[in-house]
Amino acid sequence: MDLIFEMNSLSASYGTNTVLENVSFRVNENDFIGVIGPNGGGKTTLLKVILGLIKPSAGSIFFNSRLQDSEKIGYLPQISTGDVDYPVSVTDVILSGMMIRKRIITRMSADDRKKAGKIIEELGLSGLEKASLNELSGGQLQRVLLGRAIIGDPKLLLLDEPGNFVDSTFEIDFYGKLKELNNKMSILMVSHDIGMISSHVRSFACVNRKLRYHPSSEITNEQLLAYGCPIQLITHGDVPHTVLKQHN
Amino acid sequence: MEGTIFQYDFIVKGLLGAVFASITAGFTGTYIVTRKMVFLSGGITHASFGGIGIGYYAGFNPVAGAAIFGVLSALGIEYLSIHHKIREDSAIGILWAFGMAIGIIFIYLTPGYSPNLMSYLFGSILTVTNADIIALGIMSLILFIYFGAFYRTILYTSFDESFARTYSSSVDIFKYVTTSLIALTIVLNIRMAGVILVLSLLTIPPNIAMLFTRIYSRIILLSVITGFMGTTCGYIISYFAGIPVGATIIFTLVITWIIIKGFFLLRNQFARKQTRLLLNQYEIRETK
Numbered sequence: 001m002d003l004i005f006e007m008n009s010l011s012a013s014y015g016t017n018t019v020l021e022n023v024s025f026r027v028n029e030n031d032f033i034g035v036i037g038p039n040g041g042g043k044t045t046l047l048k049v050i051l052g053l054i055k056p057s058a059g060s061i062f063f064n065s066r067l068q069d070s071e072k073i074g075y076l077p078q079i080s081t082g083d084v085d086y087p088v089s090v091t092d093v094i095l096s097g098m099m100i101r102k103r104i105i106t107r108m109s110a111d112d113r114k115k116a117g118k119i120i121e122e123l124g125l126s127g128l129e130k131a132s133l134n135e136l137s138g139g140q141l142q143r144v145l146l147g148r149a150i151i152g153d154p155k156l157l158l159l160d161e162p163g164n165f166v167d168s169t170f171e172i173d174f175y176g177k178l179k180e181l182n183n184k185m186s187i188l189m190v191s192h193d194i195g196m197i198s199s200h201v202r203s204f205a206c207v208n209r210k211l212r213y214h215p216s217s218e219i220t221n222e223q224l225l226a227y228g229c230p231i232q233l234i235t236h237g238d239v240p241h242t243v244l245k246q247h248n
Numbered sequence: 249m250e251g252t253i254f255q256y257d258f259i260v261k262g263l264l265g266a267v268f269a270s271i272t273a274g275f276t277g278t279y280i281v282t283r284k285m286v287f288l289s290g291g292i293t294h295a296s297f298g299g300i301g302i303g304y305y306a307g308f309n310p311v312a313g314a315a316i317f318g319v320l321s322a323l324g325i326e327y328l329s330i331h332h333k334i335r336e337d338s339a340i341g342i343l344w345a346f347g348m349a350i351g352i353i354f355i356y357l358t359p360g361y362s363p364n365l366m367s368y369l370f371g372s373i374l375t376v377t378n379a380d381i382i383a384l385g386i387m388s389l390i391l392f393i394y395f396g397a398f399y400r401t402i403l404y405t406s407f408d409e410s411f412a413r414t415y416s417s418s419v420d421i422f423k424y425v426t427t428s429l430i431a432l433t434i435v436l437n438i439r440m441a442g443v444i445l446v447l448s449l450l451t452i453p454p455n456i457a458m459l460f461t462r463i464y465s466r467i468i469l470l471s472v473i474t475g476f477m478g479t480t481c482g483y484i485i486s487y488f489a490g491i492p493v494g495a496t497i498i499f500t501l502v503i504t505w506i507i508i509k510g511f512f513l514l515r516n517q518f519a520r521k522q523t524r525l526l527l528n529q530y531e532i533r534e535t536k
Contacts, residue, residue: 051414075411081408086406087282087463088407093408096404096408096411099412099416107400132462
């Protein structure tokens, strides 16, 4: 399997506050890795380090040298950082993902437009080509941003909490779509939702200041405890439960 | 005879001024309104008054002084906000007043009476020189080429700056260049509309345009057209009523905006009422 990127004893911090410590981690071609961990554990920081938005305070990260800079990463942020009131159409937002390849865009080729049209159709957004973002539902907006992330054919797709916005009707399709994309690119998906993670990913990484990689999609409570990775308990129906005081 | 030549010259200058002011204001206005940086532009405008004052005092062209002050303060605010060193709105507020204070101090220190001061505050077509018109013409051309060549980059980086920054290291350069062009546009239009009114020349036309379209390039085009109509109407009214040009232009534009906005609001309300009526009828039939 071909390497996408590798982190060696990497640490990252905001000022004096160390968020990631001594992380060694590698992602290969066609990996589908779920990233879990508590709030403030460093999941988003991990993504930012991969995106190059935060420089590591120690250690290193390097990408496979055979990958062009321009085809490395597609990114779906947790919340839209764009202004939904901005006068820009669905097609244009998806086309803006071509910035992954071209730093300065002067014009769009007919091929780019055709590709955007195909993505719009695949993501179930047909008819909304010319719509403004403020006319979309949360789930539709999320799909537009997914389209933007993949139009440049990246080798690695980073998803930050995609479940937050997915509307239930599209949810199954959304993960089906990810599975399909996984044939072409590695996926790193941050999520709180352990149930969802374990049914879709092939392996997972638990981030809580340190990172522990688990090369299987099955997550047992023992493993989570051993990894120091506290999670929310999610139950359905009337399950009687008692929460006891922590032992010292 | 002399009177007619003067009138002819006045009309040509006024017309050319209106064309170029509308073009420059249409491009930059669309950018600042959609990016919600109207307050920043207000800061740049008033900071540039400091340059006008120093120009008077030191005896060089006040517009050149304003241009230097305007561009430097624009770059300063963008730099500090990109690097998160300041609370942006407070910094703009401080700069706003500081520029005016410098301007007033230096104008008072200048020996003799400054008859043109009012024209910088409120604008006057009478004091607009041929050089001013030529400068505005060149500025129109520069903006046309710049927005034409980098239309998509400008659109994408202003829609989602942090996404663009993830991929492109040239986002900051684009911000600096565009903000400098905005500062220069504002300064060049100060002669026409004055420090106090120039911002509305930039912000009202795009707001009228956005009532009709949500496509960026069309907003620019419509802004230029509305701006031109507003300025020419303003000229004509001010000429016959004998009132200041800048104020008349702004007054015309705002009234236009209110009328169109009001029309759209009423139409929407009417449409809602119709829907409610239809729904009511439907319900009555259902219950029967």
